[in-house]
Amino acid sequence: MLANGQNxxxxxxxxxxxxxxxxxxxxxxxxxxxxxxxxxxxTGAPNPPGAFPGSSExxxxxxxxxxxAAQGRQNSRPDGAPALNREAAPGMNRPPTSDMTATSPEPxxxxxxxxxxxxxxxxxxxxxxxxxxxxxxxxQEFLGRTAWGATTDAGFAERWALFWANSFTxxxxxxxxxVFAGQYEREAVRPHVFGRFEDLAVAAEQHPAMLLYLDxxxxxxxxxxxxxxxSAGLNENLAREIMELHTVGVDGGxxxxxVTEFARALTGWSVPLGGGQGQAGLQNTAMGAGGGRxxxxxxxxxxxxxxxxxxxxxxxxxxxxxxxxxRTVLGKTYSEGGLAQGELILRDLANHPATARRLARKIAVHxxxxxxxxxxxxRLESAWTRSSGDLAVVARTLIAAPEAWTPQAAKIKTPYExxxxxxxxxxxxxxxxxxxxxxxxxxxxxxxxxxxxxxxPETADDWAGPDALxxxxxxxxxxxxxxxxxxxxxxxxxxxxxxxxxxxxxxxxRAESRPEAITLLLMSPEFQRR
Amino acid sequence: xxxxxxxxxxxxxxxxxxxxxxxVSLAFAGxxxxxxxxxxKMVVIIAxxxxxxLSVTVPYGDPNYVALRGPLAIASAGQANGALALNEGFGxxxxxAGLHALHGQGQLRFAPAVAIPVRVxxxxxxxxxxxxxxxxxxxxxxxxxxxxxxAGGARTYTGLSIGPQTPLILRGEAPTSSWAPGGVVxxxxxxxxxxxxxxxEDPLLGVNLARGLETEGMAMAAGDGTQVRRNDVSGLGQAxxxxxxxxxxxxxxxxxxxxxxxxARQLGQLxxxxxxxxxxxxxxxxxxxxxxxxxxxxxxxxxxxxxRINGTQGTDHGTGSSLLLAGGALKPGGMIGDWPxxxxxxxxxxxxxxxxxxxxxxxxxxxxxHMGIDAAALDTRVFPGSGVEAPATSGLV
Numbered sequence: 001m002l003a004n005g006q007n008x009x010x011x012x013x014x015x016x017x018x019x020x021x022x023x024x025x026x027x028x029x030x031x032x033x034x035x036x037x038x039x040x041x042x043t044g045a046p047n048p049p050g051a052f053p054g055s056s057e058x059x060x061x062x063x064x065x066x067x068x069a070a071q072g073r074q075n076s077r078p079d080g081a082p083a084l085n086r087e088a089a090p091g092m093n094r095p096p097t098s099d100m101t102a103t104s105p106e107p108x109x110x111x112x113x114x115x116x117x118x119x120x121x122x123x124x125x126x127x128x129x130x131x132x133x134x135x136x137x138x139x140q141e142f143l144g145r146t147a148w149g150a151t152t153d154a155g156f157a158e159r160w161a162l163f164w165a166n167s168f169t170x171x172x173x174x175x176x177x178x179v180f181a182g183q184y185e186r187e188a189v190r191p192h193v194f195g196r197f198e199d200l201a202v203a204a205e206q207h208p209a210m211l212l213y214l215d216x217x218x219x220x221x222x223x224x225x226x227x228x229x230x231s232a233g234l235n236e237n238l239a240r241e242i243m244e245l246h247t248v249g250v251d252g253g254x255x256x257x258x259v260t261e262f263a264r265a266l267t268g269w270s271v272p273l274g275g276g277q278g279q280a281g282l283q284n285t286a287m288g289a290g291g292g293r294x295x296x297x298x299x300x301x302x303x304x305x306x307x308x309x310x311x312x313x314x315x316x317x318x319x320x321x322x323x324x325x326x327r328t329v330l331g332k333t334y335s336e337g338g339l340a341q342g343e344l345i346l347r348d349l350a351n352h353p354a355t356a357r358r359l360a361r362k363i364a365v366h367x368x369x370x371x372x373x374x375x376x377x378x379r380l381e382s383a384w385t386r387s388s389g390d391l392a393v394v395a396r397t398l399i400a401a402p403e404a405w406t407p408q409a410a411k412i413k414t415p416y417e418x419x420x421x422x423x424x425x426x427x428x429x430x431x432x433x434x435x436x437x438x439x440x441x442x443x444x445x446x447x448x449x450x451x452x453x454x455x456x457p458e459t460a461d462d463w464a465g466p467d468a469l470x471x472x473x474x475x476x477x478x479x480x481x482x483x484x485x486x487x488x489x490x491x492x493x494x495x496x497x498x499x500x501x502x503x504x505x506x507x508x509x510r511a512e513s514r515p516e517a518i519t520l521l522l523m524s525p526e527f528q529r530r
Numbered sequence: 531x532x533x534x535x536x537x538x539x540x541x542x543x544x545x546x547x548x549x550x551x552x553x554v555s556l557a558f559a560g561x562x563x564x565x566x567x568x569x570x571k572m573v574v575i576i577a578x579x580x581x582x583x584l585s586v587t588v589p590y591g592d593p594n595y596v597a598l599r600g601p602l603a604i605a606s607a608g609q610a611n612g613a614l615a616l617n618e619g620f621g622x623x624x625x626x627a628g629l630h631a632l633h634g635q636g637q638l639r640f641a642p643a644v645a646i647p648v649r650v651x652x653x654x655x656x657x658x659x660x661x662x663x664x665x666x667x668x669x670x671x672x673x674x675x676x677x678x679x680x681a682g683g684a685r686t687y688t689g690l691s692i693g694p695q696t697p698l699i700l701r702g703e704a705p706t707s708s709w710a711p712g713g714v715v716x717x718x719x720x721x722x723x724x725x726x727x728x729x730x731e732d733p734l735l736g737v738n739l740a741r742g743l744e745t746e747g748m749a750m751a752a753g754d755g756t757q758v759r760r761n762d763v764s765g766l767g768q769a770x771x772x773x774x775x776x777x778x779x780x781x782x783x784x785x786x787x788x789x790x791x792x793x794a795r796q797l798g799q800l801x802x803x804x805x806x807x808x809x810x811x812x813x814x815x816x817x818x819x820x821x822x823x824x825x826x827x828x829x830x831x832x833x834x835x836x837x838r839i840n841g842t843q844g845t846d847h848g849t850g851s852s853l854l855l856a857g858g859a860l861k862p863g864g865m866i867g868d869w870p871x872x873x874x875x876x877x878x879x880x881x882x883x884x885x886x887x888x889x890x891x892x893x894x895x896x897x898x899x900h901m902g903i904d905a906a907a908l909d910t911r912v913f914p915g916s917g918v919e920a921p922a923t924s925g926l927v
Contacts, residue, residue: 173789215793218842231600233841237793240651240847250652256879412734442710444693451788452579454654464734465696466742467708473739477721507728516721523725525732 011497015530018155020421026497036399039154044191045161048148055183055314065130139433141182142447150423168204169455172448177213181448184209187313197389198350206315208271214238221267221323239263241453248354261327265342268322356384369410370459376403409529412460415443425495442471476522480515488517571825573783579790581831583851587642591619594872617864625804628812636862639855645885651847656832661699665915672702679704681907690780700784707745763806767813794842823858850883888919895922
């Protein structure tokens with residue numbers, strides 16, 4: 001039996017820093033702070049178990065699908081509309097990955113790709129199947145991650161990784177980035193969450209998921225070799241969002257000119273080309289891979305680039321579209337250096353004081369309160385600055401901060417946290433993607449599908465609106481109806497320990513049925529908050 | 531603002547002068563402000579992601595339009611897949627056939643060059659300003675539609691947001707409800723009252739769950755009409771309309787439509803988005819029945835997109851965009867505000883459509899003349915510090 005204060009601290013460690021407590025966890029957690037610190041590891045946050053393809057393998061499947069789709073459209077569409085339009089345009093307000101489990105075109109909507117001739121039917125079916133396969137891969141990744149959250153004994157490392165994935169959001173609202181959503185978290189985010197922030201930033205921005213999500217992959221320097229030959233040009237989306245959302249923030253002191261300059265520096269950051277585009281791209285890359293590089297083997301290197309082997313995780317730098325020349329961002333001039341130029345700017349942005357300030361606050365908001373104590377933000381910011389953005393130091397500072405251990409649970413769980421903590425409380429794991437996704441859609445947080453590059457919101461106002469609470473209640477009732485727990489009182493004790501209020505304890509004890517008891521527990525303020 | 535002589539022949543620049551020179555006026559058809567009762571309804575549709583105004587209200591009469599937009603330019607009215615003619619060299623995007631039909635009935639107005647009062651190109655900052663109604667960044671933590679509810683005075687207006695999260699525009703002290711398709715809980719449920727006992731010290735959860743259940747009850751009572759199928763946007767419009775009709779129907783409704791950030795391959799994306807938007811409005815009209823005559827729908831976005839096409843068949847974050855008003859309560863009329871033209875020397879920072887009208891003017895016009903909100907309250911409480919931006923009055927509703 002633990003001392004009283006110890007039990008409360010164990011409950012806080014598991015529910016506020018972690019993803020919720022399982023039946024025996026609070027009672028057996030001897031050293032809450034030590035348990036948290038042991039999860040801060042140089043190797044990053046563990047990957048969810050299971051065999052999932054890496055980005056390079058995934059890229060091949062994606063390019064094959066894309067080539068098929070482009071071919072199919074050429075055959076069936078007289079208007080010559082560019083391929084991928086439909087993928088770039090998920091339905092209005094529809095949670096876009098809700099077709100994670102869809103097997104046919106939406107009802108009531110004519111499918112423009114449906115072929116009229118019989119010989120085209122087979123090709124159509126093949127395309128549909130390969131799209132479905134890609135989509136189901138994403139669903140399995142998400143299911144695997146949720147199951148990991150429900151079972152891991154390193155809940156803090158998991159929450160910390162999810163925080164950074166959200167901070168560098170890649171959303172499945174776009175099909176191209178949806179395809180790589182799982183790979184992105186495993187390859188770009190998790191390995192770096194206890195390392196240097198600048199390395200996390202470089203890994204995130206260079207991942208195909210991000211390059212496709214924020215349109216960087218297609219951006220072409222107007223003065224580059226490719227830009228001079230055809231009508232293509234800059235896309236400043238990624239450059240702007242790096243500054244506004246990933247690093248210094250909208251008040252970071254940059255101008256439109258800085259955004260454009262950074263966008264120019266980032267040209268060339270791309271992904272392998274596919275299909276007919278690939279052939280042209282291959283020629284271009286072969287001719288353009290000059291610079292300081294050896295001439296020998298250019299062609300084979302270009303071929304390797306097409307196969308996604310040129311960079312880590314499917315990242316490709318294409319000199320032929322890189323805007324030549326020096327760039328000036330935030331008053332500092334960066335000489336031409338190909339790939340290194342954009343990387344240097346990114347690292348400087350990552351190490352900018354405004355980035356430290358902004359992310360210190362974001363961490364405090366995520367873990368502690370919508371309006372966090374000033375002292376906590378200062379503490380995190382100074383740890384960040386002192387350590388030059390060493391996220392292990394920042395994490396340890398959060399763990400050591402007294403403000404993070406106040407008994408008052410200020411944060412409303414997000415729908416995902418609510419679902420994962422429900423599984424933990426009941427000792428269950430999600431089995432199928434579809435019910436999970438349906439519940440998340442209802443509560444407003446569909447899988448991998450943050451509404452914008454800003455990521456999922458963080459405050460009670462965002463998550464505890466009238467309709468969202470009705471949907472949470474629906475979910476709690478469904479769980480309550482299915483729960484096999486023999487003793488709801490023990491479930492309540494296990495999930496909350498000393499955080500369980502007398503009022504909720506009594507309500508659970510007096511409930512007229514087991515389902516009602518579980519529903520009341522899951523909807524209680526102390527379970528909804530953390 | 532002076533006019534570019536080059537465009538004066540084709541683009542008929544127009545000020546609709548209200549009581550104050552800056553304004554555009556929206557007095558509502560057959561009714562004065564004093565007669566506005568709680569029957570009046572408004573729906574604010576926020577197009578999130580920066581809707582490209584130059585593709586919504588297409589300025590095909592502007593000689594610079596085609597050159598700036600290249601392959602993204604919508605053809606002139608009368609040409610194949612061309613714009614649907616409005617007035618003065620403007621036309622609606624061809625996907626907006628339903629709205630164009632309303633125009634034919636005098637139930638559509640358009641403001642081709644509006645903006646929020648702050649010049650920012652961040653979606654999030656700009657949406658905040660669009661919704662909180664402030665003069666600058668981060669001046670309000672609640673939304674102007676919520677404050678308008680509170681300013682209704684003797685008229686007891688009710689507010690409703692669509693979707694699982696209450697958007698900023700409707701957040702604030704005045705109680706509102708929210709609804710999204712797909713609920714199964716019944717309001718009178720035993721568990722709901724047990725939960726209220728648990729929530730005595732957590733008013734946020736208590737109040738919001740009660741409101742949610744109340745609205746859910748209304749939706750259930752309305753019958754199978756609220757079983758909205760995925761992607762059935764017209765059905766969504768009709769379902770919302772049902773929550774706006776009858777004695778306890780909502781008066782002020784906020785709805786978000788996402789997906790307008792068309793950095794690449796804009797043509798296809800906009801076609802899909804605008805088709806959906808058109809269907810939502812058609813659904814509202816059908817569902818509202820006679821109440822359509824008391825309704826104004828506002829379609830607004832946080833900012834527009836660059837006048838020039840970018841390198842990826844899309845457009846980047848810009849400034850001025852267009853705003854649409856639809857509804858049976860509107861008076862027939864054309865363009866609201868001024869057309870600054872797309873001439874090189876008229877572009878904002880050399881890249882964006884220059885706004886000629888503050889969006890708050892239009893909001894204020896609708897709130898004053900259609901919803902009957904007191905003008906002084908609009909200047910001080912609903913849109914603090916906005917006195918200089920007169921309501922877009924004279925001839926709107």
